[in-house]
Amino acid sequence: MMTTIIDGKAIAADLREKVAQAVSALKSTHDIQPALAVVLVGEDPASQVYVRNKGIATEKAGMKSIEHRLAADASEDDVVNLVRKLNAEEGVDGILVQLPLPSHISSSRVINEIDPDKDVDGLTEVNAGRLILGKDGLVPCTPQGSVIMAKTVRPDLTSLNAVVVGRSILVGKPLSMLLLAENCTVTMAHSRTADLAAVCREADILCAAVGIPRLIKGDWVKKGAIVIDVGINRVEEGGKSRLVGDVDFDSAKENASAITPVPGGVGPMTIACLLRNTVVAAARRRGVGEIDL
Numbered sequence: 001m002m003t004t005i006i007d008g009k010a011i012a013a014d015l016r017e018k019v020a021q022a023v024s025a026l027k028s029t030h031d032i033q034p035a036l037a038v039v040l041v042g043e044d045p046a047s048q049v050y051v052r053n054k055g056i057a058t059e060k061a062g063m064k065s066i067e068h069r070l071a072a073d074a075s076e077d078d079v080v081n082l083v084r085k086l087n088a089e090e091g092v093d094g095i096l097v098q099l100p101l102p103s104h105i106s107s108s109r110v111i112n113e114i115d116p117d118k119d120v121d122g123l124t125e126v127n128a129g130r131l132i133l134g135k136d137g138l139v140p141c142t143p144q145g146s147v148i149m150a151k152t153v154r155p156d157l158t159s160l161n162a163v164v165v166g167r168s169i170l171v172g173k174p175l176s177m178l179l180l181a182e183n184c185t186v187t188m189a190h191s192r193t194a195d196l197a198a199v200c201r202e203a204d205i206l207c208a209a210v211g212i213p214r215l216i217k218g219d220w221v222k223k224g225a226i227v228i229d230v231g232i233n234r235v236e237e238g239g240k241s242r243l244v245g246d247v248d249f250d251s252a253k254e255n256a257s258a259i260t261p262v263p264g265g266v267g268p269m270t271i272a273c274l275l276r277n278t279v280v281a282a283a284r285r286r287g288v289g290e291i292d293l
């Protein structure tokens with residue numbers, strides 16, 4: 001079977017170009033430069049890489065990038081106070097607190113301090129509620145990117161059976177809600193699911209957001225299914241460190257009609273959607289209205 005490898009890098013580059021055009025229009029017609037503030041607590045090396053990549057992408061799109069780094073032993077109140085300060089700054093349109101936070105800090109308390117209209121990660125209770133209720137809000141970036149990629153190969157997802165493996169607040173739950181809004185019949189699978197393989201085999205769209213390298217085997221993939229692999233797992237192989245997804249790509253490719261690779265799949269789309277949310281938030285907050293990207 002001919003299998004489409006969904007090129008997340010290329011789709012992300014397209015979206016970033018559209019974001020850059022919207023930013024440039026905001027500047028010339030309204031003298032607005034959208035700004036994204038990223039808060040990083042501690043020295044986690046993987047997080048540092050993401051934060052740096054986000055900063056570079058933000059500036060390339062013509063937006064302002066602000067980074068706040070706190071020491072790993074910063075208190076919960078330190079982080080909350082920083083978020084409150086960023087909420088109050090007129091020039092800040094988006095706030096992203098990099099997760100996970102050190103274990104002595106409640107991520108739920110910190111996240112819910114973010115002004116929902118600046119919550120470009122879409123993780124506050126207000127935005128989660130808006131997503132469930134079908135109201136305009138800010139939608140989590142990784143789920144958004146996942147659906148955009150599926151729609152590049154199948155523009156109308158109506159009536160498809162979607163299986164989402166993983167039910168995290170960051171990925172699995174919001175992704176399930178977005179697929180439901182696309183009129184899929186959605187099944188949410190997780191660590192307590194009985195016979196995960198059998199559940200996956202029913203999927204026309206199979207989304208994996210688990211965090212276990214190559215958990216999903218090729219023979220769990222229905223012939224012709226669309227496979228969206230959200231997982232980003234670092235493994236040591238043949239003395240080298242590399243990134244793999246939650247799907248066993250080589251065997252899954254044999255059955256799928258389309259599949260996202262890792263790297264070069266959902267990851268780059270996450271960053272592009274973060275930039276999109278930032279320009280959307282800036283236009284709403286500053287009274288320019290809706291931006292359609």
Ligand SMILES: NC(=O)C1=CN([C@@H]2O[C@H](COP(=O)(O)OP(=O)(O)OC[C@H]3O[C@@H](n4cnc5c(N)ncnc54)[C@H](OP(=O)(O)O)[C@@H]3O)[C@@H](O)[C@H]2O)C=CC1
Nearest residue numbers: 142166167168171190191209210211230231232266267270
């Ligand atoms: N591409 C991107 O931009 C991003 C990628 N990621 C990656 O996506 C993956 C998931 O991230 P995240 O959602 O934050 O992870 P979490 O650890 O928060 O959630 C993992 C989910 O997987 C479920 N799970 C665990 N083991 C199994 C199993 N054996 N069978 C079925 N389900 C299982 C858990 O179930 P239960 O609820 O029952 O415990 C849980 O719901 C990771 O690899 C992460 O690195 C994350 C964010 C962005």
Ligand SMILES: Nc1nc(=O)c2c([nH]1)NC[C@@H]1CN(c3ccc(C(=O)N[C@@H](CCC(=O)O)C(=O)O)cc3)C=[N+]21
Nearest residue numbers: 050096097098099100121232263264265267268270271
């Ligand atoms: N508040 C918050 N929001 C997040 O969205 C968030 C977070 N915290 N914590 C960590 C996870 C992870 N995440 C990634 C984003 C982009 C890539 C990415 O660009 N990956 C590239 C390259 C990866 C590489 O080479 O290291 C790829 O997959 O091709 C990966 C992972 C966002 N996350």
Ligand SMILES: [Mg+2]
Nearest residue numbers: 102103105107
């Ligand atoms: Mg914590």
